Amino acid sequence: MRTDILIVGCGCSGLYCALHLPKDMQITIITKSDLESSDSFLAQGGICMLKDETDYADYFEDTMRAGHYENDRTSVEIMIRSSGQVVRELLGYGVDFQREADGNLAFTKEGAHSKNRILFHKDITGKEITGKLLEQVKQCAHIQLLEYTEMLDIITKDHSCSGAVVRRADGAVEEVEAACTVLATGGVGGLYERSTNYRHLTGDAVAAALRHKIAVRDIHEVQIHPTTLYTPDKEDRCFLISESVRGEGAKLYNKNMRRFVDELLPRDELTAAILAQMEEDGMPYVWEDLRTIPVKELQTHFPNIIAHCAQMGYDVAKECIPVVPAQHYFMGGIRTDYEGRTSMSDLYAIGETACNGVHGRNRLASNSLLESLVFAKRAADDIAVKRHVKKPDRNGTENLKREERKGAGK
Numbered sequence: 001m002r003t004d005i006l007i008v009g010c011g012c013s014g015l016y017c018a019l020h021l022p023k024d025m026q027i028t029i030i031t032k033s034d035l036e037s038s039d040s041f042l043a044q045g046g047i048c049m050l051k052d053e054t055d056y057a058d059y060f061e062d063t064m065r066a067g068h069y070e071n072d073r074t075s076v077e078i079m080i081r082s083s084g085q086v087v088r089e090l091l092g093y094g095v096d097f098q099r100e101a102d103g104n105l106a107f108t109k110e111g112a113h114s115k116n117r118i119l120f121h122k123d124i125t126g127k128e129i130t131g132k133l134l135e136q137v138k139q140c141a142h143i144q145l146l147e148y149t150e151m152l153d154i155i156t157k158d159h160s161c162s163g164a165v166v167r168r169a170d171g172a173v174e175e176v177e178a179a180c181t182v183l184a185t186g187g188v189g190g191l192y193e194r195s196t197n198y199r200h201l202t203g204d205a206v207a208a209a210l211r212h213k214i215a216v217r218d219i220h221e222v223q224i225h226p227t228t229l230y231t232p233d234k235e236d237r238c239f240l241i242s243e244s245v246r247g248e249g250a251k252l253y254n255k256n257m258r259r260f261v262d263e264l265l266p267r268d269e270l271t272a273a274i275l276a277q278m279e280e281d282g283m284p285y286v287w288e289d290l291r292t293i294p295v296k297e298l299q300t301h302f303p304n305i306i307a308h309c310a311q312m313g314y315d316v317a318k319e320c321i322p323v324v325p326a327q328h329y330f331m332g333g334i335r336t337d338y339e340g341r342t343s344m345s346d347l348y349a350i351g352e353t354a355c356n357g358v359h360g361r362n363r364l365a366s367n368s369l370l371e372s373l374v375f376a377k378r379a380a381d382d383i384a385v386k387r388h389v390k391k392p393d394r395n396g397t398e399n400l401k402r403e404e405r406k407g408a409g410k
C-alpha cells in the first residue's frame with residue numbers, strides 16, 4: 001500500500017493533523033481498534049483556553065507550577081497563544097461548548113488552575129470534540145480511515161522513515177509506504193494494572209522509537225490521576241471521576257469522614273496525599289463527596305459521572321463514593337521540536353505520544369486536548385510547507401513529484 005502521509009492513530013491529534021494537511025495529499029489514518037476507541041473520546045473535564053490577555057500570566061504560571069517549572073517555556077507559550085484559534089476552529093466544526101445564559105462561552109475550573117478557563121460539554125467534552133473532528137474527516141475524499149490496522153513497526157533506511165509495517169483486521173501483515181509518517185498513538189496506560197486509558201494504548205510508537213534509536217524524552221514522567229472510582233474487582237479501565245467535580249466543590253474524606261487535603265492541589269501532590277491517607281487508614285480508597293455540589297449543577301454538568309456511579313450502585317446526590325488514584329497520562333514520549341518533528345527525518349510525533357516539554361513533570365488539567373490539537377496543526381503545517389512527495393518505490397520507478405503532476409495536468 002502507498003500513501004503520501006500515513007497517520008498512526010485516530011484520536012484528536014491524528015484527526016486534527018489530517019484536517020490541516022493539504023487536500024491534494026493522499027492521507028491514510030490507521031487505528032489499532034475502532035474509530036471511537038481512543039482516549040480522546042474519554043476526556044471528561046474540558047479544554048483550556050486563554051480567555052483574554054489579562055489571564056495570560058496566570059495561565060502560564062499555573063501550567064509551569066503544575067509542571068514543577070520543568071516545562072519548555074516556548075512550548076507553553078505556543079500552546080496558550082494558539083488556544084483561541086483552535087477553539088474558534090472547533091466551534092466552526094460545530095463543537096457545542098457550554099454557554100452562559102447570555103450566550104457567552106461558560107468556563108469551569110479544575111485542580112491547580114487559579115481561574116476558570118476550561119471550556120466543556122457536560123462531562124463528555126472529548127467525545128464532543130473528537131466526534132466532530134471524525135465527522136469532518138469522514139467527509140474528506142482524500143483521507144482514508146482504516147480500523148483494526150495496527151502499526152507493528154516503522155520502516156527506516158539511513159535514519160529516515162518511509163512508512164510502517166501494519167497488521168490488518170484479517171491478520172495480514174503488509175508494508176505501507178509513505179513519504180511522511182505521523183505517530184499519534186496516544187499514551188501508555190494499557191501497560192498498567194490500573195489506568196483510565198484504553199487497554200490497547202501500550203506506547204507502541206515509543207517502543208518503535210526506542211528500537212530505531214529515535215530520541216525520546218522524559219519517559220519516566222507518568223501522571224497518576226488522584227480520583228478514579230474504586231471497585232473491588234479488577235476492571236478493564238478505571239472510571240475517572242473528573243477533576244472538574246472537585247473544581248465545582250467536591251470534597252475528599254478519610255475513613256472517619258474528615259477532610260485531609262486541599263482538593264485542588266496539582267494532581268501529583270494530591271495523589272501523594274491520597275496514597276498516604278490510604279496507608280494511614282489501612283483502606284484501598286478514600287471517600288469523595290459530591291453532595292457539596294448543587295443537584296441541578298450535578299445533573300447538567302456531570303450526567304455521565306452520575307449515571308456511571310448509579311450503575312455501580314452509588315447515588316452521588318445522597319452518598320459519598322470511594323475513589324483511588326490510577327495511571328492517567330504520559331508526560332514523556334518521543335522527543336519533538338515545536339513542529340512535531342522527531343530526530344528521524346520524514347517522521348513526526350504528535351499528541352500524548354510526543355514530548356516537546358510542554359507539560360514538564362506534571363500536566364495541568366485540561367491542557368492535554370489543547371496541546372494535542374495545537375501541535376498537531378503545527379506538524380501538518382510543517383509537512384505542507386515541505387511538500388513531502390512520494391519516494392521511489394522498490395522497483396526504482398520514481399513517482400512523479402506533485403508539482404510535476406500538476407504541470408502534467410493530472
Ligand SMILES: Cc1cc2nc3c(=O)[nH]c(=O)nc-3n(C[C@H](O)[C@H](O)[C@H](O)COP(=O)(O)OP(=O)(O)OC[C@H]3O[C@@H](n4cnc5c(N)ncnc54)[C@H](O)[C@@H]3O)c2cc1C
Binds near residue numbers: 010038040045152197
Ligand atoms: C478518562 C480520561 C479523561 C481525560 N480527560 C481529559 C480532559 O478533560 N481534558 C484534557 O485536556 N485531557 C483529558 N484526557 C487526556 C486526553 O484525552 C488525551 O491525552 C488525548 O486525548 C490524547 O490524544 P491522542 O490523539 O494523542 O491519543 P488518543 O486519543 O489516545 O488516540 C490514540 C490512537 O492511536 C491508536 N493506536 C495506538 N497504538 C496503535 C498502533 N500500534 N497502531 C495503530 N494505531 C494505534 C489508537 O487506536 C487511537 O486511535 C483524559 C484522558 C482520559 C483517559
